[in-house]
Ligand SMILES: Nc1ncnc2c1ncn2[C@@H]1O[C@H](COP(=O)(O)OP(=O)(O)O)[C@@H](O)[C@H]1O
């Protein structure tokens with residue numbers, strides 16, 4: 001994986017500017033302009049003052065795209081990064097690419113869409129050697145969950161407990177409404193289409209791996225606790241328990257959990273990140289990894305979930321990692337003679353002003369679904 005080589009502190013020439021590491025007039029002019037298109041509540045995935053400042057120190061200004069206006073009328077941009085979904089937005093990107101085939105779009109909409117659906121999301125993982133996915137079945141038919149209560153055939157050899165997950169994984173609040181189902185009657189009341197996935201005991205600890213191009217950072221988070229076998233037999237307890245956003249919690253400090261919290265070796269994290277990133281064809285993702293023990297007592301890793309352009313502000317040191325990634329993408333793009341010079345030559349203060357201007361990012365024609373942090 002790429003070594004982190006950018007510093008998050010100002011370069012010596014700007015050090016006298018003092019303050020928050022912010023606006024120094026001695027900084028070099030912006031060389032590149034990145035247009036970012038995302039809902040305002042998603043700007044903090046990485047468009048934070050600390051990132052804007054570091055990027056500005058390295059000649060990058062970030063400008064919010066106004067997705068209510070044609071993208072082709074905006075810019076010039078040297079790179080576009082986006083986290084908006086839906087056909088109208090896709091059409092905007094296509095039109096832009098036709099006009100500016102040399103401007104990188106991070107990332108291809110078709111590849112993003114594949115991981116917005118839990119049916120297709122984990123397909124790509126099935127082909128990898130180093131990790132597996134939990135066993136699962138898809139329930140398409142609206143009447144099916146009820147039928148499942150009496151019918152063994154659909155569940156096949158899946159064992160309780162199961163996790164019921166909505167098919168859509170687009171970050172909307174509804175997509176995070178999951179349900180831990182301890183026994184058959186807990187399936188009553190679930191709404192199809194959904195994925196029924198075997199719950200895998202993993203010590204209550206989740207490894208969230210943030211990927212930025214070739215760089216991977218593993219963060220330890222809380223997860224669903226161990227489910228003892230007796231819980232499945234306890235008919236006085238709830239047959240199913242809904243839950244949401246469990247992995248946003250800090251890891252539990254329960255006694256005996258210490259070994260479960262030891263993160264996987266970095267080389268392993270790098271390998272999985274590299275394979276997974278290539279398989280999904282995306283540069284900006286995170287994924288949820290759990291560790292369980294197989295019958296031989298060896299560690300086995302499973303991928304549960306993949307998210308596009310996640311909340312990088314929760315990844316320690318995200319600013320230099322993202323800055324370096326964008327610089328690499330910008331420097332390696334093909335250069336054409338008929339294009340206006342990179343970045344339109346605005347200075348850092350203009351860059352910051354442009355960034356602060358309020359804009360709407362609702363694509364015309366369709367409201368993107370509201371998102372919550374994945
Ligand atoms: N098959 C599973 N076995 C054990 N725990 C799981 C499983 N699937 C999900 N979880 C737990 O539930 C959390 C949420 O599931 P996930 O598929 O990541 O949905 P979301 O889209 O809400 O992030 C995971 O981070 C993990 O803690």
Ligand SMILES: [Mg+2]
Nearest residue numbers: 247288305374
């Ligand atoms: Mg998740």
